[in-house]
Amino acid sequence: MIHLLFISAILVCILPLLPGMAGILLPAFSWLPLMTTHQIEALTAFNLSGFHHVLSWPGVFQSMLLSLFTGITSSIIALALTFFILQANWHKPHWQKIERMLSPMLAMPHVAFAIGFAFLFSPTGWIYRVLEGLGLSTHNTASLIQDPYGIGLIMALTIKETPFLILMSTSILKQLHVDRLYASASGLGYNRADVWLKVILPQWLPKMRLPFYAVLAFGLSVVDVALIIGPTRPPTFSVLVWQWFNEADLSLLPRAAAGALCLLLIAFLTLATARLFEWLTLNYWRSWQIQGAKKRQFWGEHGYLPLVILPMCIIPLLVIWSFAQRWRFPDIVPTRLSERFWQQELPTLWELASSSFALALFSTTLALILTIGCLEYRDKYQRAIPFWLIAIPMVIPQLSLLFGLQVTTHFISGQHYWLWVSWSHILFVFPYLYLALDGPWRSFDARLYQSARSLGLTHWQAWWKVKRVLLQPSIWIAIAIGLSVSLTQYLPTQMLGAGRVTTITTEAVALASGQDRRVSAIYGILQGLLPFIFFSLALIASHHSGIQPRLNKQRSTSTDEFICGKPNYK
CATH class of the missing domain: 1.10.3720.10 (MetI-like)
Incomplete structure (x- = not known):
């Protein structure tokens, strides 16, 4: 069997x-x-006409750079934020409380979060309504939804992927026996920040390789979240390939296939670069690990709050919008509700x-x-x-x-x-x-x-x-x-x-x-x-x-x- x-x-x-x-x-x-x-x-x-059509598409290189920028930036920020949260809160009295607070965020799918994020940060979203209610004009104010630089997409991906990395880190840190490492390094004069940077990080990062690669690949190729809150002129490269794939003319399939292959090559090169940078940082440029105690101080004790506050704002906002029959801008609350x-x-x-x-x-x-x-x-x-x-x-x-x-x-x-x-x-x-x-x-x-x-x-x-x-x-x-x-x-x-x-x-x-x-x-x-x-x-x-x-x-x-x-x- x-x-x-x-x-x-x-x-x-x-x-x-x-x-x-x-x-x-x-x-x-x-x-x-x-x-x-x-x-x-x-x-x-066999020919290269599909690749020719891809490379000759207007703005294709800008779309590729946009995908690289949003995917790499969000992944690196999520990884760094995960490390800072762990080093400031691991095995402290409120750590179990943090795990319980992050569980709703882990359960919330990307699409549901993206819809609520759009309701919160769009030009007519609730944040802008509050600003108008405080007497601040939001006319011609930049929006995080479909902004040309993908800042909103980076924020959404970072907030959504950080709890996943924290969850994956929990089992890894239990295997590393952090308490023993901290006790040994403290005897050599290292404070908590130095212990996490010079002792725990070199062991934690290689074990986080697969979860981080999964987050990085998702950020480079995400379609559903990018369709909702990502840039549109031009879109990210993954959305552009998705649009090519939906073309009714079957003779254009080579262009879509070539675009999908290019996306795969971009992801592969990015992951290979990440692996090279990890090796250089941990095995070649090792001077930062052996310079002795520097009495560094990290501020990450409350870094988990945005991961909790934002979903807590999104959930009731979705509920209110589902019953709002009339909600004109800039009213903070709906003027008429209906279950219709x-x-x-x-x-x-x-x-x-x-x-x-x-x-x-x-x-x-x-x-x-x-x-x-x-x-x-x-x-x-x-x-x-x-x-x-x-x-x-x-x-x-x-x-x-x-x-x-x-x-x-x-x-x-x-x-x-x-x-x-x-x-x-x-x-x-x-x-x-x-x-x-x-x-x-x-x-x-x-x-x-x-x-x-x-x-x-x-x-x-x-x-x-x-x-x-x-x-x-x-x-x-x-x-x-x-x-x-x-x-x-x-x-x-x-x-x-x-x-x-x-x-x-x-x-x-x-x-x-x-x-x-x-x-x-x-x-x-x-x-x-x-x-x-x-x-x-x-x-x-x-x-x-x-x-x-x-x-x-x-x-x-x-x-x-x-x-x-x-x-x-x-």
């Missing part, structure tokens, strides 16, 4: 990467035989919510089964799929990979759109589930399983009654992560669904592009509410599941000290 799950994971989540890359390379060089008769002759000979828009959209909302949940549940369930199969196969046979191969869907632009997959699906006859969309969701949910469960699986004490087998339990009984119970809290959290990741997939649903499969996310992005703000607010609320429900239920379930609390009681006087109190070995 484990062999079957391991092979299935390779077939479903790894091998499709090969035709996905082939599906972008061949059309980019103008080879696409699946065209109508009068176009076959033009698209069966909720009544109008409720039947559609129920249908979209049920279809979105069904798709998320199906893809997450299969991805979870494949993930557990791969982890069990690794523990039993000491062989595993290379983690860098699993992480490819996380660290390369979605648009580039999905374009190749979409072209590949044309070789299979039939309109299996729901199947293709669910498969693409599994492809992107699987890495996140593997990342979430890899640490708990590695930290599980194998002697507990061996003890259960020695008592006469079969392999399946020992796994179900012992290992599953102890790892159940982590499994619940992973399920919530998988459901949320699936629910927020915009490009996979649009590209492989061909418009036939609609979800809350696809409708929210479409309505946020210029429709009624009240309807956009309703879809933003629902799009943010579902992941929040998932995480809340997962936290409740993980709190009431497992037997870890009982194992931790009176360990010194029970046999658990003999089993659990020693280092883990297999």
Whole structure:
């Protein structure tokens, strides 16, 4: 059974990467035989016309620079802000409070946050209404929504990605034993800021490589958030490629494929540059690490407040807009409220919510089964799929990979759109589930399983009654992560669904592009509410599941000290 799950994971989540890359390379060089008769002759000979069309597009280099600027800047700021927050607050009395305050931000999808961000910072948004109410004129004031430099996009991506990096850092810092490092360095005269900069940072940064690469690749290739609050004249390069892909003329597919390939090359070069800079900073330019104590002082104790305050402003603003029948500028509050828009959209909302949940549940369930199969196969046979191969869907632009997959699906006859969309969701949910469960699986004490087998339990009984119970809290959290990741997939649903499969996310992005703000607010609320429900239920379930609390009681006087109190070995 484990062999079957391991092979299935390779077939479903790894091998499709090969035709996905082939599906972008061949059309980019103008080879696409699946065209109508009068176009076959033009698209069966390899040439560089697609790249020529890309490079000759007006403003294409400005779009590329804009993508590089917004993606790199937001990622670096998010990483730096994460480090400052950790060094100022880690293991302090209010750290658990910070984790609880950041959890709603983790649950809020990018699209819902972008819609609320637009309501807050648009030229007729609530911030400008407050300024007008204070007597300050906002005429000709610069706006953060669709500004030509992408400042608003940088702010939104930074605030949205920082909690994710903090979450990934939590498990890493627990592995580093920060308290021991701090105690040793303090004895040498280093203060807290010096310890974090010279001792913890060189160990923390390499372990944060994959989460940071995922954030960086997302920032370079984001489409849904850029469509809502990003610049438009010109747009970011990812949005420009998305517009090319939506062209009705199929003869222009080489241009879209070449653009997607260029986006992939940009992301690859950026990640390679980030890796080179990391190596130079930590291994070559090491003088800053060995200069001794400098008594530095960092100010990051309250750096988490913008990550909490902004979502706390966005959520009630979405609720108010969903009931606002008349809200003229510059009134701070609506002059008339109505539930008419909720009544109008409720039947559609129920249908979209049920279809979105069904798709998320199906893809997450299969991805979870494949993930557990791969982890069990690794523990039993000491062989595993290379983690860098699993992480490819996380660290390369979605648009580039999905374009190749979409072209590949044309070789299979039939309109299996729901199947293709669910498969693409599994492809992107699987890495996140593997990342979430890899640490708990590695930290599980194998002697507990061996003890259960020695008592006469079969392999399946020992796994179900012992290992599953102890790892159940982590499994619940992973399920919530998988459901949320699936629910927020915009490009996979649009590209492989061909418009036939609609979800809350696809409708929210479409309505946020210029429709009624009240309807956009309703879809933003629902799009943010579902992941929040998932995480809340997962936290409740993980709190009431497992037997870890009982194992931790009176360990010194029970046999658990003999089993659990020693280092883990297999």
